[in-house]
Amino acid sequence: xxxxxxxxxxxxxxxxxxxxxxxxxxxxxxxxxxxxxxxxxxxxxxxxxxxxxxxxxxxxxxxxxxxxxxxxxxxxxxxxxxxxxxxxxxxxxxxxxxxxxxxxxxxxxxxxxxxxxxxxxxxxxxxxxxxxxxxxxxxxxxxxxxxxxxxxxxxxxxxxxxxxxxxxxxxxxxxxxxxxxxxxxxxxxxxxxxxxxxxxxxxxxxxxxxxxxxxxxxxxxxxxxxxxx
Amino acid sequence: xxxxxxxxxxxxxxxxxxxxxxxxxxxxxxxxxxxxxxxxxxxxxxxxxxxxxxxxxxxxxxxxxxxxxxxxxxxxxxxxxxxxxxxxxxxxxxxxxxxxxxxxxxxxxxxxxxxxxxxxxxxxxxxxxxxxxxxxxxxxxxxxxxxxxxxxxxxxxxxxxxxxxxxxxxxxxxxxxxxxxxxxxxxxxxxxxxxxxxxxxxxxxxxxxxxxxxxxxxxxxxxxxxxxxxxxxxxxxxxxxxxxxxxxxxxxxxxxxxxxxxxxxxxxxxxxxxxxxxxxxxxxxxxxxxxxxxxxxxxxxxxxxxxxxxxxxxxxxxxxxxxxxxxxxxxxxxxxxxxxxxxxxxxxxxxxxxxxxxxxxxxxxxxxxxxxxxxxxxxxxxxxxxxxxxxxxxxxxxxxxxxxxxxxxxxxxxxxxxxxxxxxxxxxxxxxxxxxxxxxxxxxxxxxxxxxxxxxxxxxxxxxxxxxxxxxxxxxxxxxxxxxxxxxxxxxxxxxxxxxxxxxxxxxxxxxxxxxxxxxxxxxxxxxxxxxxxxxxxxxxxxxxxxxxxxxxxxxxxxxxxxxxxxxxxxxxxxxxxxxxxxxxxxxxxxxxxxxxxxxxxxxxxxxxxxxxxxxxxxxxxxxxxxxxxxxxxxxxxxxxxxxxxxxxxxxxxxxxxxxxxxxxxxxxxxxxxxxxxxxxxxxxxxxxxxxxxxxxxxxxxxxxxxxxxxxxxxxxxxxxxxxxxxxxxxxxxxxxxxxxx
Numbered sequence: 001x002x003x004x005x006x007x008x009x010x011x012x013x014x015x016x017x018x019x020x021x022x023x024x025x026x027x028x029x030x031x032x033x034x035x036x037x038x039x040x041x042x043x044x045x046x047x048x049x050x051x052x053x054x055x056x057x058x059x060x061x062x063x064x065x066x067x068x069x070x071x072x073x074x075x076x077x078x079x080x081x082x083x084x085x086x087x088x089x090x091x092x093x094x095x096x097x098x099x100x101x102x103x104x105x106x107x108x109x110x111x112x113x114x115x116x117x118x119x120x121x122x123x124x125x126x127x128x129x130x131x132x133x134x135x136x137x138x139x140x141x142x143x144x145x146x147x148x149x150x151x152x153x154x155x156x157x158x159x160x161x162x163x164x165x166x167x168x169x170x171x172x173x174x175x176x177x178x179x180x181x182x183x184x185x186x187x188x189x190x191x192x193x194x195x196x197x198x199x200x201x202x203x204x205x206x207x208x209x210x211x212x213x214x215x216x217x218x219x220x221x222x223x224x225x226x227x228x229x
Numbered sequence: 230x231x232x233x234x235x236x237x238x239x240x241x242x243x244x245x246x247x248x249x250x251x252x253x254x255x256x257x258x259x260x261x262x263x264x265x266x267x268x269x270x271x272x273x274x275x276x277x278x279x280x281x282x283x284x285x286x287x288x289x290x291x292x293x294x295x296x297x298x299x300x301x302x303x304x305x306x307x308x309x310x311x312x313x314x315x316x317x318x319x320x321x322x323x324x325x326x327x328x329x330x331x332x333x334x335x336x337x338x339x340x341x342x343x344x345x346x347x348x349x350x351x352x353x354x355x356x357x358x359x360x361x362x363x364x365x366x367x368x369x370x371x372x373x374x375x376x377x378x379x380x381x382x383x384x385x386x387x388x389x390x391x392x393x394x395x396x397x398x399x400x401x402x403x404x405x406x407x408x409x410x411x412x413x414x415x416x417x418x419x420x421x422x423x424x425x426x427x428x429x430x431x432x433x434x435x436x437x438x439x440x441x442x443x444x445x446x447x448x449x450x451x452x453x454x455x456x457x458x459x460x461x462x463x464x465x466x467x468x469x470x471x472x473x474x475x476x477x478x479x480x481x482x483x484x485x486x487x488x489x490x491x492x493x494x495x496x497x498x499x500x501x502x503x504x505x506x507x508x509x510x511x512x513x514x515x516x517x518x519x520x521x522x523x524x525x526x527x528x529x530x531x532x533x534x535x536x537x538x539x540x541x542x543x544x545x546x547x548x549x550x551x552x553x554x555x556x557x558x559x560x561x562x563x564x565x566x567x568x569x570x571x572x573x574x575x576x577x578x579x580x581x582x583x584x585x586x587x588x589x590x591x592x593x594x595x596x597x598x599x600x601x602x603x604x605x606x607x608x609x610x611x612x613x614x615x616x617x618x619x620x621x622x623x624x625x626x627x628x629x630x631x632x633x634x635x636x637x638x639x640x641x642x643x644x645x646x647x648x649x650x651x652x653x654x655x656x657x658x659x660x661x662x663x664x665x666x667x668x669x670x671x672x673x674x675x676x677x678x679x680x681x682x683x684x685x686x687x688x689x690x691x692x693x694x695x696x697x698x699x700x701x702x703x704x705x706x707x708x709x710x711x712x713x714x715x716x717x718x719x720x721x722x723x724x725x726x727x728x729x730x731x732x733x734x735x736x737x738x739x740x741x742x743x744x745x746x747x748x749x750x751x752x753x754x755x756x757x758x759x760x761x762x763x764x765x766x767x768x769x770x771x772x773x774x775x776x777x778x779x780x781x782x783x784x785x786x787x788x789x790x791x792x793x794x795x796x797x798x799x800x801x802x803x804x805x806x807x808x809x810x811x812x813x814x815x816x817x818x819x820x821x822x823x824x825x826x827x828x829x830x831x832x833x834x835x836x837x838x839x840x841x842x843x844x845x846x847x848x849x850x851x852x853x854x855x856x857x858x859x860x861x862x863x864x865x866x867x868x869x870x871x872x873x874x875x876x877x878x879x880x881x882x883x884x885x886x887x888x889x890x891x892x893x894x895x896x897x898x899x900x901x902x903x904x905x906x907x908x909x910x911x912x913x914x915x916x917x918x919x920x921x922x923x924x925x926x927x928x929x930x931x932x933x934x935x936x937x938x939x940x941x942x943x944x945x946x947x948x949x950x951x952x953x954x955x956x957x958x959x960x961x962x963x964x965x966x967x968x969x970x971x
Contacts, residue, residue, distance in 0.1 A: 009478070010475050012657055013391070013657060016657070016659040019659060051389045051475060054474070054475025055475075110381075110388055110653075111651055112651055112654045112656060141388070141654040203656075206656050209659070212662060
């Protein structure tokens with residue numbers, strides 16, 4: 001499997017994503033610079049975490065209009081899987097790859113900690129190696145992860161089974177107390193309709209190595225390899 | 230000579246620039262004429278306490294700065310130590326106290342930005358940030374606002390730049406009501422053969438400016454940092470700079486990319502005193518002159534004067550000397566990262582700093598006398614009188630230890646600081662293998678099995694009571710914290726925060742703390758490789774407690790042989806390493822439970838410290854123990870409670886019988902909460918305990934069995950049983966509840 005990682009000047013999880021991908025696939029990902037308007041043939045595109053252009057405007061708003069994102073959107077339209085993590089999720093919603101927006105966290109503070117996630121489906125290339133209903137532990141680190149969509153959109157997302165992960169307690173209960181940022185329906189990760197684009201605020205690349213305190217993120221990368229190789 | 234709207238240099242103008250009449254006389258003598266305003270401004274910042282260390286220089290020389298693993302000690306932007314395999318670590322801690330009090334978010338943010346630049350200017354990629362924060366009393370009207378702003382500022386900057394903020398400390402005391410302390414530390418990693426220094430060289434070589442444009446912000450920040458506060462200090466808000474972490478990120482990447490080539494001769498960040506300080510530093514270190522054309526400096530605003538350009542403290546800027554003919558190659562890299570790049574001058578053989586604007590010379594100063602011959606003062610000092618010993622018999626020591634333990638765990642200094650460090654991205658770069666909340670943070674050296682242990686330490690109340698003991702204790706505690714995770718302590722950076730050095734009692738604190746630090750550094754082979762001095766931390770004549778903050782770096786050869794404080798499984802034997810004398814003077818128990826700040830601080834026996842620490846570290850390296858915690862604030866029971874909380878497992882202990890025999894000498898509360906130094910709590914499998922105790926005895930290391938881990942409660946036999954959940958509620962509750970108040 002050949003992956004590409006998009007690199008904006010303010011990306012700061014690009015290396016972490018590249019390390020996790022290289023570890024899983026055995027080959028380094030292609031690094032796509034933000035000014036690139038063309039990409040080589042790849043099986044997966046990762047939009048990593050960070051602060052693409054500083055995000056002094058709405059997070060991801062400028063990045064969504066960058067040359068590389070025009071090509072990423074085109075590839076997504078042709079079915080290339082896109083994994084959009086944290087700032088990548090923000091960029092993906094701004095670029096129209098995913099519905100809804102990510103607002104400031106409900107308590108207005110940046111939050112960095114492990115959270116528990118409930119896996120909603122294993123019928124996707126991203127989550128095949130998890131079990132539906134499985135509780136996994138993955139860190140978040142963001143100030144704008146508060147997922148919002150209007151009522152009609154939210155109903156459609158739920159009806160089509162587009163929610164990938166929900167914030168939950170250690171026992172899997174989806175509660176308000178387990179929601180770190182005020183996201184509607186505790187949404188932590190979201191698919192597009194075709195389930196070829198996954199946007200998620202948690203960072204699977206940060207817990208894919210037991211020395212870092214856990215490896216629940218690793219199954220996402222092995223899922224992708226199994227699906228795309 | 231031309232100076233736009235040149236005002237007359239009156240004694241008032243000189244005084245407003247913070248120069249004493251004697252210093253101005255010296256300037257006249259060096260120059261052989263009256264300076265113009267631009268030149269006066271340059272003298273003012275170069276000779277400010279902040280830039281010249283004029284009050285502390287004499288004493289800083291007392292600190293040991295060498296060891297076989299030290300590559301570069303104090304004097305450069307940051308210190309450098311060897312960690313083997315062709316790799317080196319560059320680190321420094323710096324204060325941003327005054328700006329953070331006036332404008333907490335930007336003051337703290339730009340403090341982080343500045344210390345990052347000190348490290349990457351030498352070629353290192355920053356891999357970790359830490360910070361040490363001192364606030365006033367929680368009930369003081371400004372404390373909550375300052376804490377919220379400082380934490381948001383540190384997070385706002387570090388999170389965006391993408392360097393994990395992995396550790397630090399935060400304590401409270403009324404002496405900081407009018408002067409908070411914000412000390413930030415950056416640690417970077419570099420290949421030994423890719424280190425960059427600041428000495429300009431090569432007559433005719435281009436001098437290049439990169440980074441943000443220069444604006445009118447932060448003019449005279451260095452001078453502000455060198456004066457006391459009063460009621461009107463808030464009017465100085467415009468001297469606080471505004472940070473742009475995105476540009477800093479671009480600057481880091483662009484500089485590190487250029488550093489992969491051999492185009493750079495010298496490089497220096499523009500910190501306090503901006504272009505003045507950086508250009509003089511580079512010229513002075515290289516023994517050369519520099520000529521700058523100020524019309525070429527990228528400016529954010531139009532019609533800036535030479536004075537404003539030279540004294541601006543706009544952030545995210547660097548100055549470089551390039552090899553001739555390499556400008557285009559360098560410019561292309563900065564264009565890629567969309568950061569300004571401008572050739573603004575060249576290196577000369579004149580030994581003078583010549584500034585031109587619109588074709589005219591606007592300043593012409595000799596470099597060496599200004600930077601190297603800055604004033605050095607041997608200020609009078611008065612030693613801090615020793616505090617009388619505490620008479621334990623006079624204390625109403627309650628034998629009821631459980632309530633005291635809960636109260637201590639919930640007191641502001643010991644309460645969990647999760648509310649703070651969860652606002653910092655402490656995991657970005659995916660190498661943080663011990664997160665905040667432990668004795669030391671541990672960051673893996675990317676792509677290797679090695680790891681760095683990092684900590685910041687100081688106990689201000691000890692330093693106030695006895696500067697010597699407090700200075701030694703700060704160094705020893707840092708050493709102990711690194712040891713407790715299994716790291717070999719390598720070196721420290723110091724950030725010395727004191728009041729007005731023109732007062733002999735404050736100078737006495739400075740001299741005493743440095744003396745204590747010196748003793749500990751020598752005894753522990755723990756040299757000082759970089760540092761910063763922040764004086765005049767006082768408002769209306771009320772000084773802060775003396776805070777010689779220590780930032781320390783240690784090395785783990787194999788990050789799988791590492792200890793952490795959390796109890797990992799039930800049934801482990803708990804052993805106390807080190808001597809317990811029940812010292813309650815200046816303890817948190819005395820202050821928080823009995824409401825008294827009295828007595829001398831605990832003595833630091835450096836020989837015992839070293840013996841005990843070396844023994845513990847060796848046991849961790851052999852894989853015998855993976856659970857260890859140093860005993861510090863709050864003493865034995867607080868340390869044990871912290872181990873239970875971190876692991877989510879209870880423990881059952883009893884006071885050793887041999888110890889109880891001498892119970893007349895040590896009351897229960899003193900045994901439980903005394904802050905005797907050089908101690909650790911370790912947990913190890915039952916079957917290893919006997920041999921561990923035997924080898925401790927053979928090494929002359931005091932070790933005593935206390936009990937075992939297990940269950941959901943912490944029990945001290947014959948005294949109390951408290952659930953781990955209740956301990957956690959006490960420890961975790963205070964800070965979030967405090968910050969949630971309106």
